[in-house]
Structure formats: C-alpha cells, structure tokens
Amino acid sequence: MGDGSHQSLPDLTGKVAIVTGGHTGLGFGTSIELAKHGARVYIASRSAAKFKDAEREVALECPEADVRFLELNLADLNSVMCLPYEETVEGFEMQIGVNYIGHFLFSRLLLPMLQITAEKAVKGSVRVVNVSSDEHTKLAPKEGIISSDMNMKNDFSVWARYGHSKIANVLHLKELAKIYSNILALSLHPGTVKTNLSAGPISSTPLYRLIKPIVELGAPGPRKGAANILFAAVSPNLKLESDNGAYLLPIGKVSAPSKAGSDAKMAEDLWEWTVKALMSRGYE
Ligand SMILES: NC(=O)c1ccc[n+]([C@@H]2O[C@H](COP(=O)([O-])OP(=O)(O)OC[C@H]3O[C@@H](n4cnc5c(N)ncnc54)[C@H](OP(=O)(O)O)[C@@H]3O)[C@@H](O)[C@H]2O)c1
Structure with missing residues (x-):
C-alpha cells in the first residue's frame, strides 16, 4: 500500500x-x-x-x-472548490457547502447504519474518511472557523474559503471521533495530485494557469495519488484506540493539523453550529 x-x-x-x-x-x-x-x-x-x-x-x-x-448532489449546483462566490440551494457558500456541510449531513445520515455495523464488525474497520488538504494550514483564516460569518462573502478570497472548508473537514472528524468512539474517523491530505481540481482555481484566478505546471510538477495522477485515501480507508495499521480523529499526511503518517485544526473546542462548536444550521433548514 x-x-x-x-x-x-x-x-x-x-x-x-x-x-x-x-x-x-x-x-x-x-x-x-x-x-x-x-x-x-x-x-x-x-x-x-x-x-x-x-x-x-x-x-x-x-x-x-x-x-x-x-x-x-452535495449542492444542487454544478461546481466545487476555489470558485468565485456562489451559494448552494440552502444558502451556504459553495465551498463550505459542498466540501463540508454536504459531507457532514451525508455522513450524519449514515451514522445509525455505521454504528450498527461497528457493533458487529472487526474493531476499527468501520470508518469515515474526509479528504481535507494541507492548504488548510496555509490558506484558512488564522483564527480558524469563523462561525459568525461562515459564508465569508466579503473580505475573503476564494482561497481563504477553500482553506476554511478544509479546516472544517479536519474538525468535523475530530468531533465525530469523540462522539462516536466505535467509528474510526480520519481526515487527510492526499498530496498534490493532477486532477480536475485545478479547473476551480483557474476559473476564479486565471493567473493560476501560469503557475499550475509548477504546482503540479512531479505530481502523480489520481490513480497513484489515491494512496493516502486508500490507506486511511482500509489499512489495518490504523487503530481505533490510538488513531481515532487523526489527520494523515501521505502516506499514512499521523500528523498534527494546523493549530486551529487541532482545537477541540473549535471542533465542538463547529459541530453544534452545523447541526443548528441544518436544523434551521429542515434537516435533522
Ligand atoms: N488534487 C489535489 O492535489 C488535492 C490536494 C488536496 C486536497 N484535494 C481534495 O481532494 C478531493 C477530491 O478532489 P480531486 O482532486 O479529485 O478533484 P476533482 O477531480 O475536481 O473531483 C471533484 C469531485 O467532486 C465532485 N463534486 C463537485 N461538486 C459536487 C456536488 N455538488 N455534488 C456531488 N459531487 C460533487 C465532482 O463531480 P463532477 O464530476 O460532477 O463535478 C468530482 O467527482 C477534494 O476534496 C479536494 O479538496 C485534492
């Protein structure tokens, strides 16, 4: 692997x-x-x-x-990641909406089934994996989650919104690991991988086209680049007791996320904020 x-x-x-x-x-x-x-x-x-x-x-x-x-459809719209400001059908900014809130709700709906399965399955084999990014350490606002302005419509770049959504991916599974201790929850950075992801940055920041070859120099394609995701999904080396809520750098290295991404109180507050935001829109 x-x-x-x-x-x-x-x-x-x-x-x-x-x-x-x-x-x-x-x-x-x-x-x-x-x-x-x-x-x-x-x-x-x-x-x-x-x-x-x-x-x-x-x-x-x-x-x-x-x-x-x-x-x-995590947003009911056509795109995701580093895009100019747009909102999902439910009024969330596109990146936080698709990258984080859509995935939060999707995994929440699956949790009852995951818990029942975890009772019978090999310990640590029932998993939720979020694909975050190491960009959460560089692009997100320093203070981490801005719950008073989750859409970050004004005064923030598309890049900051992307980083913000990726910190949310890390905090989401940190809190999930705490609440649902029989489900192994892991977030990760896949590495730099040549995919369609760059279509987003190019549409929001046309100059990105110029630096794209440098950013992607030596990067693998998506088949090889999926190695860290596969490791998180199935490696028996990852244990419920020691690794629940961990953040992995390629390949399979348990690592510290950013300061904000390590903040347990922020993880708890984000979870609460998200549940309330979803409930106010009719999603339990
Ligand atoms: N590539 C990298 O270097 C890199 C680095 C760090 C983190 N990541 C993370 O890796 C993850 C996968 O990205 P990727 O590089 O594989 O990019 P990608 O090739 O652009 O894939 C993005 C995927 O998301 C789907 N998607 C977008 N909006 C959606 C929506 N509203 N509902 C349902 N699905 C939707 C797309 O489906 P459609 O085909 O329908 O658009 C596509 O399958 C992302 O979370 C990204 O942040 C990637």
Whole structure:
C-alpha cells in the first residue's frame, strides 16, 4: 500500500464503501482500487452518465467488480472548490457547502447504519474518511472557523474559503471521533495530485494557469495519488484506540493539523453550529 501501487491492499470481500465524487479524480482512484480488491463500492455522484463512464473503466480492469450508482448532489449546483462566490440551494457558500456541510449531513445520515455495523464488525474497520488538504494550514483564516460569518462573502478570497472548508473537514472528524468512539474517523491530505481540481482555481484566478505546471510538477495522477485515501480507508495499521480523529499526511503518517485544526473546542462548536444550521433548514 505504501508505494502507491496498491498491491498490498487487503482483501475487501464483504466490505462496503461509499465514495463521494467517486467517478473521477481522487474519488475514482479510490473507487477502482477498493472495487478491485473485492469491496462493493457505491459511487456517489450527481451524474448517472459520469458514473456509467467510470463503471465501464472499472469493468475493463476488473469485470467482476461490484460498483453501484448512488445519486448525490452535495449542492444542487454544478461546481466545487476555489470558485468565485456562489451559494448552494440552502444558502451556504459553495465551498463550505459542498466540501463540508454536504459531507457532514451525508455522513450524519449514515451514522445509525455505521454504528450498527461497528457493533458487529472487526474493531476499527468501520470508518469515515474526509479528504481535507494541507492548504488548510496555509490558506484558512488564522483564527480558524469563523462561525459568525461562515459564508465569508466579503473580505475573503476564494482561497481563504477553500482553506476554511478544509479546516472544517479536519474538525468535523475530530468531533465525530469523540462522539462516536466505535467509528474510526480520519481526515487527510492526499498530496498534490493532477486532477480536475485545478479547473476551480483557474476559473476564479486565471493567473493560476501560469503557475499550475509548477504546482503540479512531479505530481502523480489520481490513480497513484489515491494512496493516502486508500490507506486511511482500509489499512489495518490504523487503530481505533490510538488513531481515532487523526489527520494523515501521505502516506499514512499521523500528523498534527494546523493549530486551529487541532482545537477541540473549535471542533465542538463547529459541530453544534452545523447541526443548528441544518436544523434551521429542515434537516435533522
Ligand atoms: N488534487 C489535489 O492535489 C488535492 C490536494 C488536496 C486536497 N484535494 C481534495 O481532494 C478531493 C477530491 O478532489 P480531486 O482532486 O479529485 O478533484 P476533482 O477531480 O475536481 O473531483 C471533484 C469531485 O467532486 C465532485 N463534486 C463537485 N461538486 C459536487 C456536488 N455538488 N455534488 C456531488 N459531487 C460533487 C465532482 O463531480 P463532477 O464530476 O460532477 O463535478 C468530482 O467527482 C477534494 O476534496 C479536494 O479538496 C485534492
């Protein structure tokens, strides 16, 4: 697993995985390896056509793979990440809405099932993994989560909003690990990986096109680049007792997130804020 070739992934027969954005980029790199190693993989995507393409690609490498479509639109809009200011249908700024709040609600709805499964499954095998970014240490506001202005509409760049959503990914699972101690919750930085992610920065900051080759110099593609996500999802080296709520740098290195990303009180407050924000919009 550590070399990115994914040869040493364990047999995943009988396991079920849900991968958001699993038809493309890092999500696809994750879906295909999990499926090739025997897991049933639900590719959660807003596009049935894109799922079909992904399904075909998986079948070419592994005809017996079990991949299924789960329709999921985290924002009801068309884009994500480092975009000019937009809002989701529920009035959240797009990046915090899709990267964090959509995923918070999705995992919250799955928690009852995850808990029942955790009671019967091998300890530490039921997991929630958030793909954060090391950019949370550099781009987010220094004070961390700005709960008084979660949309950060004025006075902040798209980059700051991205970093903010990525700190939220870290704090989300820190708190989930505390509340649901039988579910192994992990956030991570995947490394710099060549994916469609750069479409966002290019549309919001056209000059990014110029520095993109430098940023991506030597970066792997999404198949190899999924190694840290796969490690977090299935490595038996990660333990419920010692690693719950951890943040991983590639590959599989338990590391400290930013100061704000390590703040237990901030994690608790963010959880509370999110539950209230969702309840006020009719989501329990
Ligand atoms: N690539 C890197 O270097 C890097 C570094 C650090 C962190 N990350 C993180 O890795 C994660 C995956 O990114 P990626 O690099 O694989 O980028 P990507 O290729 O652009 O993939 C993004 C995925 O998110 C899906 N998505 C966007 N909006 C959605 C919505 N409203 N509802 C449901 N799905 C939606 C996209 O689906 P559509 O095809 O329908 O748009 C796509 O599958 C992100 O959280 C990113 O922040 C990436």
